[in-house]
Amino acid sequence: MNKVLTLTAAAFIATSGLAFAQDSVVIEVPQSARDYVIAHPADPVVIEDELSQGYVVPQNIVVRPIPESPGYGYIYVDGRPVIVSMQNRRVVYLTDTYGDVPGEVITYVERNPVDTIIIDGPVATGTVIPENVPLVAVPDQPRYSYVYVDDGRPALVDNGTRRVVWVR
Incomplete structure (x- = not known):
């Protein structure tokens, strides 16, 4: 029963924007900040360590400010948005999803x-x-198309903007 409650609480926290800081203080990341980050993807960075809540982002990685x-x-790490406290560079919000892209789309x-x-x-x-590059539609997902680029990596594209929203 305790495992079920713990998993339920973890799922709530992951989807609500709440995060636990290193000292178990709950931090609520504003929805406007999460929306901004998804709407303004950044070039991906490589982090060799296991990324999780409380992880301190190294100084050599540029953290983009969220204006509001x-x-x-x-x-962005592996196509996922990661929100960081500017005060101490700790990760305060990340998801197991790729922005708002459903996992089944990535799998397809x-x-x-x-x-x-x-x-x-x-x-x-x-x-x-570019407009002259043909995109392949993702069935039952009118928002997305995809291409395979350069060295055979898949790239998921938002049909409205032709921006890459995920790339392997």
Whole structure:
């Protein structure tokens, strides 16, 4: 029973924007900050360690500020938005999802490869795919299409903006 309650509480916290700081203080990340981070993807950074709540982001990684929430900044790691306290560089919010992209969409894209295309410059979260590049629709997901880029990596694209929202 205790495991069920713990898992239920963890699920609530993961979806509500609440996070526990290192000293077990609950931090509520404003919805506006989470919305901003999803709407403004950044180039991904590489973190070798296991990323979790309370992790201190190394000084050599640039944390972008969130304009309407000056106490917070963000980075993208593996296509996932990560919100960081600007005071101590600790991770205060991250999810197991890729922004608002459902996991089954990622699974579909990875299980249905297409011919690779070459795009000038690096392809990362936030890259705009040129209009002349054909996109492949994701069935039952009118918001998304995809391509495989450069070295055979899948990239999920928002149909409205042609921006990459996830890339392996």
